[in-house]
Amino acid sequence: MKTGQLFEAVKDEANRADPYPLYARLRETPVSRQDDGIYVVSTHAAITSLLHDPRISSETLPPSERPRTGNPFSDWIVNPVKDHLTNTHRPFIFRDPPDHDRLRMAVMGQFTHQRVHAMRGRSHDLVADLLDKQSDATSFDLVCDLAYPLPVTVICEMLGVPPEDEPQFHGWATQLASALEPDNLGNEEARAKNIITFDEISTYMRGLIKEKRRHPQDDMLSGLSAGSGPGGEPGMGEVDLIASAILLLVAGHETTVNLIANSTLALVRHPDILARLAGEPDLAPRLIEEMLRYDPPVHFRTRRALSAIDIAGITIPEGADIVLLLASGNRDPAVFCDPDRFDPDRPDIRHFGFGGGLHYCAGAPLARFEAEAALVALAQRLVHPRLIDDPPPYRSGAALRGPMHLRLAIDGVAPRR
Amino acid sequence: MPDSSLPPDATPPLRVTVDLNRCQAYAQCCYAAPGHFVLHGREALFYDPAPSSSARLAIERARVSCPVQAIRVEDPERQGR
Amino acid sequence: MRSMDAERKNTGGHTVVVGASLAGLRGAEALRRAGFAGRLTLVGDEPHRPYDRPPLSKSALTGEVAPEATVLPNLHALAADWRLGVAATGLDRQAREVRLADGTTLSYDRLLIATGSRARSWPNPTEAGLAGVHTLRGRDDAAALRQALAPGPKRVLIIGAGFIGCEVAASCRALDRAVTLIDPGPAPLARILGQPVGEIVAALHRALGVDLRSRTKVARLEGNEAGRVVRAILEDGNVVETDLVVVALGAVRNTEWLSGSGLDAGPGGVVCNEAGHALDTEGRPDRAIAAAGDVARFPHPLFDGRPVALEHWGHAVAQGEHAGRLLAGEANETDYAEMPAFWSSQGGITIKSVGLTEGADSMVFAQGSPKEGRFVVVYGAKGRCIAAVSFDSARWLPAYAEQIAARAPFPPICGGTDEHNLTVLSPGFPEKRTSP
Numbered sequence: 001m002k003t004g005q006l007f008e009a010v011k012d013e014a015n016r017a018d019p020y021p022l023y024a025r026l027r028e029t030p031v032s033r034q035d036d037g038i039y040v041v042s043t044h045a046a047i048t049s050l051l052h053d054p055r056i057s058s059e060t061l062p063p064s065e066r067p068r069t070g071n072p073f074s075d076w077i078v079n080p081v082k083d084h085l086t087n088t089h090r091p092f093i094f095r096d097p098p099d100h101d102r103l104r105m106a107v108m109g110q111f112t113h114q115r116v117h118a119m120r121g122r123s124h125d126l127v128a129d130l131l132d133k134q135s136d137a138t139s140f141d142l143v144c145d146l147a148y149p150l151p152v153t154v155i156c157e158m159l160g161v162p163p164e165d166e167p168q169f170h171g172w173a174t175q176l177a178s179a180l181e182p183d184n185l186g187n188e189e190a191r192a193k194n195i196i197t198f199d200e201i202s203t204y205m206r207g208l209i210k211e212k213r214r215h216p217q218d219d220m221l222s223g224l225s226a227g228s229g230p231g232g233e234p235g236m237g238e239v240d241l242i243a244s245a246i247l248l249l250v251a252g253h254e255t256t257v258n259l260i261a262n263s264t265l266a267l268v269r270h271p272d273i274l275a276r277l278a279g280e281p282d283l284a285p286r287l288i289e290e291m292l293r294y295d296p297p298v299h300f301r302t303r304r305a306l307s308a309i310d311i312a313g314i315t316i317p318e319g320a321d322i323v324l325l326l327a328s329g330n331r332d333p334a335v336f337c338d339p340d341r342f343d344p345d346r347p348d349i350r351h352f353g354f355g356g357g358l359h360y361c362a363g364a365p366l367a368r369f370e371a372e373a374a375l376v377a378l379a380q381r382l383v384h385p386r387l388i389d390d391p392p393p394y395r396s397g398a399a400l401r402g403p404m405h406l407r408l409a410i411d412g413v414a415p416r417r
Numbered sequence: 418m419p420d421s422s423l424p425p426d427a428t429p430p431l432r433v434t435v436d437l438n439r440c441q442a443y444a445q446c447c448y449a450a451p452g453h454f455v456l457h458g459r460e461a462l463f464y465d466p467a468p469s470s471s472a473r474l475a476i477e478r479a480r481v482s483c484p485v486q487a488i489r490v491e492d493p494e495r496q497g498r
Numbered sequence: 499m500r501s502m503d504a505e506r507k508n509t510g511g512h513t514v515v516v517g518a519s520l521a522g523l524r525g526a527e528a529l530r531r532a533g534f535a536g537r538l539t540l541v542g543d544e545p546h547r548p549y550d551r552p553p554l555s556k557s558a559l560t561g562e563v564a565p566e567a568t569v570l571p572n573l574h575a576l577a578a579d580w581r582l583g584v585a586a587t588g589l590d591r592q593a594r595e596v597r598l599a600d601g602t603t604l605s606y607d608r609l610l611i612a613t614g615s616r617a618r619s620w621p622n623p624t625e626a627g628l629a630g631v632h633t634l635r636g637r638d639d640a641a642a643l644r645q646a647l648a649p650g651p652k653r654v655l656i657i658g659a660g661f662i663g664c665e666v667a668a669s670c671r672a673l674d675r676a677v678t679l680i681d682p683g684p685a686p687l688a689r690i691l692g693q694p695v696g697e698i699v700a701a702l703h704r705a706l707g708v709d710l711r712s713r714t715k716v717a718r719l720e721g722n723e724a725g726r727v728v729r730a731i732l733e734d735g736n737v738v739e740t741d742l743v744v745v746a747l748g749a750v751r752n753t754e755w756l757s758g759s760g761l762d763a764g765p766g767g768v769v770c771n772e773a774g775h776a777l778d779t780e781g782r783p784d785r786a787i788a789a790a791g792d793v794a795r796f797p798h799p800l801f802d803g804r805p806v807a808l809e810h811w812g813h814a815v816a817q818g819e820h821a822g823r824l825l826a827g828e829a830n831e832t833d834y835a836e837m838p839a840f841w842s843s844q845g846g847i848t849i850k851s852v853g854l855t856e857g858a859d860s861m862v863f864a865q866g867s868p869k870e871g872r873f874v875v876v877y878g879a880k881g882r883c884i885a886a887v888s889f890d891s892a893r894w895l896p897a898y899a900e901q902i903a904a905r906a907p908f909p910p911i912c913g914g915t916d917e918h919n920l921t922v923l924s925p926g927f928p929e930k931r932t933s934p
Contacts, residue, residue, distance in 0.1 A: 052896040054865050054914030097916040098870060105459075108444075113451040285449075285478045307913030318913070348486045356484060357893050365448030368482060432571035434550055438812040438839040438850070441892045458846030459872065459890045463557055466550060467567035491571030 003028070004035040007323065011183060011398045017391035019299070019398070020340065023328035030312040038182070039305075039316045042325040044332035044350075046312050050324060051357035056303045058359060060321070061094045061179065063087050066199075067192050086198065089239035091247035093359060100358060106236050107244055107362060110223040116365050119154050123373035126150050128416045131381050135413045139388060142406040146378075147260035151370055155252025158366070159245065160212060160219025165204070172201040173253040176246065180399045182302055182323070198246070205242045221245055248363070256367045258297030258402030260374045263288070265392065265406060266295055266342050267375065268385050273344060277379040284372045287344040291371070292330075292353025294342045299327040299401045301355060326352035327401075383412040430467040431476055432491040437462060439487040446479035446488060454479055470494060507827040510536040511607030514596055516586045517752075518542025520550070520570065520811065521791030521818035522612035527574040528822025529610075538578040539604055541596065543585035546637055552811055554640035555665040556843060559647065560672050565640040586613070589759035591784060608825040611756070611768055611776060611789040612818060615749035615809065620657070625719040630727040631743045634662060643744065647673060651742040654678070655730050657716050659686035661842045663746035664699065668844040671706045678709040678738050680730075683928045685712055691851075691887055692861055692925030695875055698868050698889070699844075706845045711736075719743060749809060751793050761787070767795035767807035774821050774834055788821035790814070799835045800903060801854055801884070810840040837899050850892050852899040853877070853885030855925070862909045862920045865894050874898065877925060878908025 001009060006026050010019050023042060026032060030043040041047050050056050064086040066079040092103040130149060134140045152170075156163050175197040184190040209225050216222040224241055236244065267274040277283050303322045308315055316322060330351050331339040354361035361367070378385075388407035395404045433453075435446075440462050446454035453465045453472060468476055473492065480488040513529055515522045518540045526540055542548070549568040557563040581598065588597035589609075596604045617633035620626035630651075632643050647654070647670065654670045656663045659681035667679045683689055685696025686703060703710050715733045722728045730738045753763040760778045762769040768776050768789040774796060775783035789796075791814040797803040816836040823829035841850045858877035864886075866873035872890035876883060876898060883906045886898035901910035909920050 049897065049900055052893055054894055054897060054911055054916065057915055098866070101872075113448050116448050117451070282474055282477070285474075285481050289481045306915060349481070350484070350486050354484065360443050360484060364482075365445060368449075368478075430567075432569055434571050436812065436815070437552065437841045442848070457843070458848065460848035460892055461843035461846055463562060465567075466553065466563060467569065489571050489573055491573060 001025070002035075003032050006032070007034045007038060007040045008036070010325075011181075013394070013396060016394040016396075016398065016401065019327070019401075020331055023325060023331060026325065026328060027332060031314045031316065033314070038321045038323055039314075040323045040325055041311075042328040043312070044329040044335040044352075047324050047326060047329040047352060048356065049311060050303070050309075050322065051352075051355070053309065055306045055309050056322065057096050057306050058094055058100070058303060059090070059096055060302050060304050061090060062191065064191075064195050064198075066195050082199070085239050086195070089237075089243050091243040093247055093251075097358065103236060103240055103244060104362065106224065107220075107248070110220040111362065111366075113365075115158060115220070116369065119158055119366060120369040120373070122157065123150065123154060123370045124377070126153055127373045127377045131377060131413050132416070134410070137410065137413070139407060139409045142264050142378075142408055143257065143261050143403055144405065146374060147257045147264070147406070150260065150374060151256035151367075152253055154256075154366065154370055155249060155363075158220055158252075159248055160217055160221040161208065161249065169201060169204065169249065170253075172197050172204075173250045176201070176250045177254040177400055178397065180298075180301070181397050182321075182399070201246050201249075202242050205245050206238075209238075209241060209245070220248070251361075251363055252366075254400050255297045255361070255363070256370055258400060259291070259367055259371050261403045261406050262295040262297065263291045263371060263375055264378060264408075265387070265403060266291060267379065268387050268408065269390070270342055273342065274379050274385075277375065281376045281380070283344060284376050285368070287375070288368055288371050289349045289351065289353075290342065290344045290346055293336070293346075293349050293351035294330070296327050296330060296351070296353040297402060298353075298355070298399060300325045300399050301359075302399075324352075326355065377416075380417060381414045382408070382410050383414060385410050428470045429493040430469055431473065431493070433464060433466050433468060433476065434489050435462060435464050436487040436489070439485045441485055443484045445482040445484060449478035449482050450475035507533065508536075508608060508825060509533050512537040512539070512605065513608040513610065513825060514604050514606040515540045515610040515612060516596060517610075517612030517614055517791070517793070518544070518546075518548050518580070518582060519612065519614055519791070519814070520548060521614070521814035521821075522610065523548040523570055523572070524815050524818035525610045525612060525788075525790055525822040525825075526576055526578060527572070528819040529826050530576060530822075531574050532823050532826035532828040534822075534826045536607070538576060539581060540576075540578050541581045541584065541586055541598065541604070543583070543599075544636060544638070545583035547580070547582070549637050551635075551637075554637060555634060555662050556669055558637075558640045559644055559666065559669040561644065565637045565644065568637060586755050589756055589761070591759055591761070591778075591787075594786065607786065609787045610818075610821050610825060611787065611793060612791045612814075612821075613752040613755070613793050615751045615792040617745070618747040618750050620719065620743075620745045620747075622718065625721075625727075626745070627725075628719060628721040628727040628743075629725055630741050631719065631745065633745050634666060635749070646742050647675060651675060651740075653738065653740045654742045654744065655680065655716075655738050655740040656744045656746055657681075657730075658746035658748070659683065659710075659712070660689070660746060660748060661687065661840075663744070664703065664844050665842060666744050666746060667703060667708050668706060671708060671845065676709070677707070678711065678740065679703060680711045680714060680716055680732070680738075682715045683712060684926075686710070688926070688928055690855060691849075691875070692855065692858065692877070692927055694861070694923055694926065695887065699849075702845055702847060749792065751807065753793060766805075767793050769805070770794050770796040772797055772799065772803075772834065773829070774817065774824055788824050790817040790821040796834070798838075798854075800837065800905075806838075806854065806856075808838055810838060812836070812839045837903060839899070847871070848890055848892065849887065850895055851885060851887045852895050853883075853902040855885040855887070858884060858925045858927070860908060860922045861925045862922055863918065864898075864909065864911065864920065865914060865916045866891050867918055876909055876911075878922075881908055882906070883908045883910040 026042040030046040064083045092100045212222045212225045305320045354364040386409045392403040442460040548570045558565045585599045617635040653676040656679045670677045686699040688696030717733045756763040774788045776787040792809045795807040820834045860878040864874045877885040
């Protein structure tokens, strides 16, 4: 396969279970132009460099354009206004400074360490309950029965979204997360679907925020709706508030699920390390960092070049689309010795599991605590877990990559410790 | 800081230093070990250089979760001089 | 992987490290890590194990950290003899001996000079001896200053608006002490960051409530009958009533003990070659001796080989480790090229720098803006990018560090995000200070 076609192969679902050999091929050219004009950045050094480069923009989402309805009032007045608002009030993951910084700071003002630590304890309880439900089972699906319900419950409680509404926005979250997949960006049908979903979830959020203003509680949405953070961070306008709330809900849905599922998969494939974690739970923090390196939830993010950039012997032209292949940087032998080995004792793991630079994952501390609670409990309570399908079936996304199901055969679930 | 104000206990404290050239205020340490790491303003990281050994796991979480690996810890009970 | 010359690898004998501070400690650890298995002695003039200085002007003054809590982590087993509380007083290179203040000598096979620098004291010794006149360099200085701040002095007078002076001023304001900050320059930090950035620092300190007096000097300090400082008379005739003075006039390198050793050492530091070996007065390297940290003056390859002596934390770590490997026979002769970098935090604002601003003839405000309180300034000299400084915008700095290392044209990055207009300004460095 030619270098210029490697990224096409990365997106091919046939390679979802193990894209790493393709990444190794891509790293032979740290920044390579693909046949479709995209520049793929695959080495640790080049990714680090671009994550900190002000010529890289995150404003990669194509403009919204709601489909024609045939109703002139909607088509000429209401929808153009909505399109304009959507385009100028994107969530901060798709914004550049200074707007990005202002919105992110307002959100982080609500993302307090007190709230995160409360969720840490809550995660332990939730995991214990979810595992108790499997006490008579001989097999279960780790994704549906644990990796999904845990983070979704946590993010709902943290934001203050009623958990009984979950079935309603589960589909919305999955649909909106597909915006991170590059092929959906260019696909008219997928974009139209995203716009409809965005309108639906916006309506839902607007109602919820109104409710929070009327009856504020100790949750992030109430805090954000009230207008200022505990440190006096300025509030945000209604449209930005809705966009931020949707971002947090969607991000809280998709990524931690993958982190827990990918980690469990790696642990079951490395029973020695799984056994070690059971007896040595203090290993968990290091193991999770290695996990974020070895098989991260987000494999790449897209950016755009605001002006020409000379890097690694090549010039990325102004306006070019760039893929930062984070999961490839994590396997770069120039930085990590024996990079394809899963080794929780590895020193100095500088991984891209949560990205880096201005857009470093806002929910990282929460994800770490959830993963720690889940993995330690799984290691200590599952009796002789085995993979029923290896490799497991994967969801379609190449960017947000993780198993759709992870069926485990077990000889029982030990009582909670 | 909680630990420097505690009465000296029998076990020696951990020793912590942060390379603040490298630090980019990702604040992961502040979540991992609140009180031992605190951001003042947007980027000024303040840290406890001598946390009690009872905070070992929290300090370990902070050390390993630092995206730029700027935190160095000496644990007198785990490593001889 | 570097090829190692087994012939020259130094695994035995006695290595003496003079200076038990950051550079000395990291140097000693690097020696051990590189396989040095011989005898190792660390000599320090203070009675303390190596400790971290950056908190001394910040959290140690505000009371958030006890000065004695700043002991540095030891990152590699040293198995060393510690000679603490005893200064080195002389060096005999023929006999390969270091003389110590207690009259003993230490013979060495390899020597690491990491004696650092000390605070420059107030030039009038009588006035400098008044009670209430402080300098700040060591941990004991910080403890003394902290104690003097506790009872709530009338007004703290800080002489010198460099980094230490500015940080002390901000810490005193955090304690709600009245502060006057005096400097002959046009603005605080202007000597290092240039006048436009100095003006921003001035505004920051004024907003903190510091009584900032630029372009003036203290002519003399006056004491009362009890020998306590009571006021300062300024050159412009103004009088500042004060009972606590902090003299922050920079540092003096500790090289006096090397006089007569035949090494090229003086107020500018210990002159070294590119690798970090000390040179004798004839310019020949003494391969048994390396220097590191504040005290070492070496030609920096990133800045056309200009001799520099850097008083930076990161430099003490990097050059200390380099010197340790060098003395262990592991480092190449010319591979020390660490990008200079430092940070400071004042009043909740973090200032970070990469490269060296010295000699800059132009500057631009790149990302952000002073109005928002966060920005990056980039400095150029003769059309090349030589330094970048961030105020609460540290995540952009690595990109500029790469441009500086690549000797990119100035300004190196155009058309970036959050860029306003890259108007080229003059840094307007004040004339070099000749006297306090």
